[in-house]
Amino acid sequence: MLLSTIFNRHSLEFSNFSDAPVVHANNWNILIMLVLLAMLAIVVATSRGKVSQILKAMVLPRYFSLLQRDGKIVEQRIFRVMLVFDIATFALGVTTWLELYHPELIIRFTYIGCYGLSFLALFVLYFVKILLLNLYAYLFEHQKDKSMLHQHKFIFITVAALALYLILALVIFTHLLSAINVFFVILLLLVCLYFYNSYKINSRTFKLFHFFIYFCTLEILPYLILVKFILTV
Numbered sequence: 001m002l003l004s005t006i007f008n009r010h011s012l013e014f015s016n017f018s019d020a021p022v023v024h025a026n027n028w029n030i031l032i033m034l035v036l037l038a039m040l041a042i043v044v045a046t047s048r049g050k051v052s053q054i055l056k057a058m059v060l061p062r063y064f065s066l067l068q069r070d071g072k073i074v075e076q077r078i079f080r081v082m083l084v085f086d087i088a089t090f091a092l093g094v095t096t097w098l099e100l101y102h103p104e105l106i107i108r109f110t111y112i113g114c115y116g117l118s119f120l121a122l123f124v125l126y127f128v129k130i131l132l133l134n135l136y137a138y139l140f141e142h143q144k145d146k147s148m149l150h151q152h153k154f155i156f157i158t159v160a161a162l163a164l165y166l167i168l169a170l171v172i173f174t175h176l177l178s179a180i181n182v183f184f185v186i187l188l189l190l191v192c193l194y195f196y197n198s199y200k201i202n203s204r205t206f207k208l209f210h211f212f213i214y215f216c217t218l219e220i221l222p223y224l225i226l227v228k229f230i231l232t233v
Helices: 002-010 027-046 048-057 061-070 077-101 103-109 111-139 143-174 178-202 208-231
Strands: none
Touching (some): 048 061, 077 103, 077 111, 077 143, 111 143, 143 178
């Protein structure tokens, strides 16, 4: 019901381009895009091999195993920068979405204000999900698999953020709004891959029912609540 509400209210209309919402390149979104590009360049320049493995690990589980053997990438300093890049990119995506469908909020709180609030909300959401994941691992006796779950979550978020960055570049600089629909398709595919790979990697230690509870409550429900909150603002 919630998903149908989201897509019915905010599906892009292409039959009449003159009435379609427009995203304008402004000083703030250009500056944010440049800062994000600089952060990405630093990560790629210092850890090119690991970045390549992260992209491959989303599709091929054996690369995930290689990353796991190399150590906890989420505890390495350079990948903390990548985590900030991920959250900042999604915050820009939320702000761009607000500019398209709720421009009155941009006027009320200013562009950078909406971006800051989006970043803070996503930052808090990420760490709430980490706490819930730790609670899940404790309740269902999966303490040994906790780091593996953290790493797989990091890989999914990073790949999704990279895809969103490319889509935002198209939307902001070329006004190609249809790219947003492409991102939703990519995100759906990534979610399916994330679910499949997560279960395949942990199938020996996770019961299907427990894993289903984990995925629905910790991976999907928080984002649906966030979207519902934004729609009711």
